[in-house]
Amino acid sequence: MKSNFLNLKKNFSIPKGTIYLCGNSLGPPLKSMGNEVKKFVDEEWAKELVKGWNSKGWFEQSKKIGNQIAKIVGADKETIIVGDTLSTQVFQALTCALKLNQNRRYVLTDNGNFPADIYIAEGLLKLLGDKHELKIVKPEDIIEHINDEVAVIMLTEADYRTGRIYDMKNITQLAHSSGALVIWDLAHTAGVVPIKLSETKADFAVGCTYKYLNGGPGSPAFIYIAPNHINKVEPALFGWHGHKNPFEFNLNYLPSSGIEKMKIGSPSIISFASLKHALDIWDNIDMNELRLKSIELSELFISEIDKLSIDLNLVSPRDPYFRGNQVSYSLENGYAFMQALIQENLIGDFRSPNLIRFGFSPLYLDEKDIINAVAIIGKVSRNSLWRKFSNQSRKIVT
């Protein structure tokens, strides 16, 4: 079955000659984005000034944009809000989840979870006086560690190293059958793998918007809480935007009903303007077609790399059903190799200790890009162009 996905390349701003296989780290802007954020400043902030909180609906955007994301990840309306960073949302979600299961000992996660999520759990458990304990196992061992001592399972759907994806529905079911709750981090899947949050009965989910949703570097994160939990949970951060009556300025906290209780302080409205604009293209996107296209692109990439017969070891699952939107290879001198690719205008990224990663967003990539990318990889490998670069560590944000 061939995908009918309509490539939107002409709408995105990517430097001429650059092949961008790094949307799994940071999505590119729409061509119209510069004007859009200028318009926000000139038409909203400058003209409305403080009145914009009402007249331009700034106060409501956290939920409105949340509803846009809800459509993309298969969640019901009014179950998601956006704001803050992914780390903060992990902190909020884990606090809520532990409150619901406070007599159980373990927070279970895997060593392929993005370390940021693990750090946040570590900090929260310490803050709570070590009533709970973090258990970190290998991804393939998660299922056997699900039992009635587990309070919360905290997993990222796609492993940031290998791109391997979990079967969300199956894991969630297993968790529930043991009385555990699950927090899914969708950072590496939202906007590229079809997700059905409601249908999978996920308890909590969080995600970022700067990868496949193209909101811009550090654009706000989101949090989902299942409707059956929302009235029973309480955030760690009692936010005044999440207060039932924020403008009565009472001294006592009284949470909003519904997902709005998860709002914290005054969110960056320009980052909302950017994110909202990036999300507007999703109205007409069929996630299944997009996924099919993403698989076509990554399959083509892998098979063309295979033909090169070079020393790249595929660490991503070979079966696309178990693979997200990313293909990773391990190789010695991976950092230097990636630097050489970047110099040849093929942008992917490197992850310690020896992985090079390539992401395949069908929004702005087509078969020709893949063929050209593989040609560059062949050239760098044949001519040992990577020898020019030292293997020093570098800073690039996931």
Next chain:
Amino acid sequence: MKSNFLNLKKNFSIPKGTIYLCGNSLGPPLKSMGNEVKKFVDEEWAKELVKGWNSKGWFEQSKKIGNQIAKIVGADKETIIVGDTLSTQVFQALTCALKLNQNRRYVLTDNGNFPADIYIAEGLLKLLGDKHELKIVKPEDIIEHINDEVAVIMLTEADYRTGRIYDMKNITQLAHSSGALVIWDLAHTAGVVPIKLSETKADFAVGCTYKYLNGGPGSPAFIYIAPNHINKVEPALFGWHGHKNPFEFNLNYLPSSGIEKMKIGSPSIISFASLKHALDIWDNIDMNELRLKSIELSELFISEIDKLSIDLNLVSPRDPYFRGNQVSYSLENGYAFMQALIQENLIGDFRSPNLIRFGFSPLYLDEKDIINAVAIIGKVSRNSLWRKFSNQSRKIVT
């Protein structure tokens, strides 16, 4: 002594005919701001894509912009970082402070502290298992409640209702003599009242950048930690941007040394672009001259209002030494009255139950604006123009 402050009105974008006395809620944009954020999108995000984290220094901006703010609030270099919301920074500061004084019972604050800060304290104390207790007293009673049972005093320098300011140095000294720590919220004073954080020996400070610093609606907050505490404290949120080696992706959290340990997740870089641009004008601003000018403007306003002989009761201190940059009056039907002023293009704001507030930023206001503002207030009062508006509650973010 007359201020020599150089008005920068021509640099700010405020609609023609509007008198903007609401910079205490949201500062206006610089005229160049629209182009600046467009330039960020077109020249940084679009051209550099993920490489921008290194090539454009996005990863370092939290501290660089923090250093810009440090100059404005009298702090040493490398003691402030920006990011997240003010509520999150209050949460972080209070967690750190309580860790240093964990055997004391009370967190002391006043009922003129912005409720958002109080909610955050309430939530954190609950999360910590009620080992500490929040004590809320009247501002004038704070001093008598400082004793050796107080762990942390948490105050906003300027009361959001009345504009009354505390003597930071005196309160901090009294706190220290009882072994208590102080967290100062500078939301209503940073950029308009000269602050000497280092000299006052403040332990912690937080503040927002969307009022007098003109960073834009919801632009990132900042946190200051005194150099003598920074190595002893630990944030609530173990952020991966605050990790000592974030790109080694170790599974164990290891905080950076210095203020960088307070960084959390990936910050919104477009909001940094906006904030940085707004702060660039401060290089040439003399805070003492600015303060003098702000006092001249508010004194003129009060004396002109007095001449109107209308039913407005000044609730701000009459002595400008005890007043921040804001003048508030109480009146029945305050909400409707403010709506009528706004319809006449004089923008201030309203705070429940009956306060109208006016802020006086010398950056973009001059004597003529004040005279015109008072004329509008006289007109609305004489002609009872406020009768057109109902007294319903409204939403405007402080």
